[in-house]
Amino acid sequence: MRKATGLLALLALCGGLAALAEDAKPIDPGVLDDLAAASRILADQAVVDAFGHVTVRHPTNPQHFLMTRSLAPTLATPADIVELDLDGNDVNKTGKTLFLERLIHAEIYRARPDVMAVVHSHSPAVIPFGVTKVPMRAMFHNSAFLARGVPVFDIREKFGATNMLVSNREIGRALAETLGNKAALLMRGHGDVIVAPTLPLAVFRAVYTEVNARLQAQAIGLGGPIETLTADEGLKAEDVNAQIVGRAWDLWKRRVAIGKAADKPN
Amino acid sequence: MRKATGLLALLALCGGLAALAEDAKPIDPGVLDDLAAASRILADQAVVDAFGHVTVRHPTNPQHFLMTRSLAPTLATPADIVELDLDGNDVNKTGKTLFLERLIHAEIYRARPDVMAVVHSHSPAVIPFGVTKVPMRAMFHNSAFLARGVPVFDIREKFGATNMLVSNREIGRALAETLGNKAALLMRGHGDVIVAPTLPLAVFRAVYTEVNARLQAQAIGLGGPIETLTADEGLKAEDVNAQIVGRAWDLWKRRVAIGKAADKPN
Amino acid sequence: MRKATGLLALLALCGGLAALAEDAKPIDPGVLDDLAAASRILADQAVVDAFGHVTVRHPTNPQHFLMTRSLAPTLATPADIVELDLDGNDVNKTGKTLFLERLIHAEIYRARPDVMAVVHSHSPAVIPFGVTKVPMRAMFHNSAFLARGVPVFDIREKFGATNMLVSNREIGRALAETLGNKAALLMRGHGDVIVAPTLPLAVFRAVYTEVNARLQAQAIGLGGPIETLTADEGLKAEDVNAQIVGRAWDLWKRRVAIGKAADKPN
């Protein structure tokens, strides 16, 4: 695993150098619209409350990523979006207040060039899995990406008693290392992180991780053995999800069209 | 069971031949309105999310059925409805994108001439019963149809590792065979199928299957033996449901009147 | 218990004779408004869905009671209210369709002269207690009336396999007998009945019976012994509820003011 992560980091670095070589272009407004919508969707779907954040890798510079300034996710608009580098610096020095935990995103983008979008949330049904020894399993095809396994990051193991936040680069790196090549990671006593090769798929996975947690808790409550998706079934069902994600994304985006969201923040 | 299914298929075939003999008539707009409403009701009642579908057998040609094009159920309008044959072909070659899993419906209509409407969903409280060995039982009279028994279709038994979808006719047939003469069937790691002799009753059964799943999970959580409806009680209570279904159907339809649904898609 | 019930019935009869002696007066419109509001409140508070009903004893003729015609509770208006006698007859022969289960109410009014209002519902969190052997207990002061005990009526004991409904006077009587002098009764595989000395208190009790069922299920899930309200605590806390019920009633009534209810039926 470690060796693979090192290789991925090297690839990411090359991508970054290539990006620096070309002129800076303004970011496609559709990318900003989608990122702000993703933030509002996660609030509308009850994955985030006043806290949590979603980011997307910069469309042309893989060494940068886009994130809103520090604000409640349901209030996000394109104007709130800031461009950050992988050290978490505000590239354009906008002076906006940034999320403390932007390093979660930065270190994952550094370690995983395949990752184009990251969600961090306190997804309520998921938190109990992070504080118990019960591993999350894929209960149905919409959460197939969980069949790859869901590691738990316990900040205390390496960093002792902390305020539970990923407040510096070292913690971010350790988290990214625990994530490995998986799509989801639980943070003990805190929340979870979801990654994906596209923004809509990251939102889709975040929503269905929450759904899956409820399903698994209910299945455990029924008693007896649980037939989860096998690794093989998971991989095959992931292909389907990649094809159908647009149906969910389009619907969810309609629900949070600006104006609606402003009228009824969640 | 198998013999019975064969007989039913023969009867269905005869019905189809009879239908071909008469001239094609335009479909009553009320049928289309009701099917689109049924789709929106299932979203409003939280039986479906961005996924799932409901169909109705063609009112005059039992070899055809009606289904919306592939879209989120809450967005369904009469204009989205397509006429399909029992091989899943778009009879009028509209070119619309079709649901991949239309064969669930097709093969059930083929095998069960008594079935006039079919719902497929990822009904959230129901999924846990499909991945455990706990059989669903009727907790109260509104879900009396469950007292007939609720089989579980595990796609892996005959088809090995798949993407969990009913993606071809063979899988559809195997599912219909597992359904037998029941009103509800669970799909392991996926969702469920509900059938009924009328569209409103199919929606009613889908809603109360979800309700029943929550009730049964809660009853199990309380501990100790559970007194479910007996087979006799179930049959007698089913008669009542057939009489009162209109009260629920009318109410639910009011809630999703077009305009409302468009304003606030679920 | 039986002897007491007989005495109560005798008292009720005397009340009825007294009522017959005075001239019939038109019913105070406030009574009709409140009954229709009570019906809509129970829908708004998720105690009833498309089914269930609430009634109030006639304000001047204790041998009669008021109930809406058969319709979804959230749609109730004063114009839907019918006056019934204790045999369930429509006194004014309005020709309106009546609820089949009006005899639940009739037989309780006959047996319990202290009861002025009755709610019958399929209160979702309550049903599991009716199909298990776990007795409902008062978890907190708002549900203090449960500390008197909550009997379970199993229709099968006297009437064998039925459609689960209280479809005739004999079943109604048996139910009223099982209720005894309690405030709440569970119906196995069906729902529950709540009674009270006033309409607002009947609604209050119906709401907090549902709340209590959720609380008790959660407490059982936590494990270990549960300290419920004692009988003494229950009686004392019931006095408080009788004093504060108006605060809840007024709030709930505001939420279902006509116009709102019509716009968004539940």
Added chain:
Amino acid sequence: MRKATGLLALLALCGGLAALAEDAKPIDPGVLDDLAAASRILADQAVVDAFGHVTVRHPTNPQHFLMTRSLAPTLATPADIVELDLDGNDVNKTGKTLFLERLIHAEIYRARPDVMAVVHSHSPAVIPFGVTKVPMRAMFHNSAFLARGVPVFDIREKFGATNMLVSNREIGRALAETLGNKAALLMRGHGDVIVAPTLPLAVFRAVYTEVNARLQAQAIGLGGPIETLTADEGLKAEDVNAQIVGRAWDLWKRRVAIGKAADKPN
């Protein structure tokens, strides 16, 4: 503990004398707006229903506190706010109906000079912890204040069979003594009390106590040991919460802006 409480009370007394020495000033309207908003927020966030109350210590006179008259929390406006002394008297003799349980607040303000705001509610997921022997623990950083421990006040221990209310000063004192220097206290068969050094933090803690109760119940349902926040982690995470509380407070306040709340009382 007792000695510490005595010292705190002495400090509070000194503060009060100091306050009496300066002239009475009108209360900053922002304080009244915030207190009414806090009340509506608690309803909007489902911590309170028709019952429950939040108070804030008087901004310049620590021997007084502010509380709405007796009404459903979602209806609170600045005009409903009354100034009370630590005996629960209406200082300005407004004649408004007061909450019976204002002595919960009074006695806590007397015993805990560090406390500036108090919430009392029947927070639904929390009640089960008060009737079982399962101690509440901090499941994640947003509820870090629970890591200090959550005592249970059983009114029966000192006062025998009561109506479960804190209906006099002696009961209020005993409750405050059980609270000690903690941030949260459970009341057996009744609800809970939350205290904090600021009003927004009291609301934040009340909301996340409810959230934490759901998380802990779910974690228990999963089975096996639970890794809660340690005391050290709790203290460190409390510092973070104090910094980020504004993000939640601002969002929640937007949701209950007057006009909205009036249109749709909860």
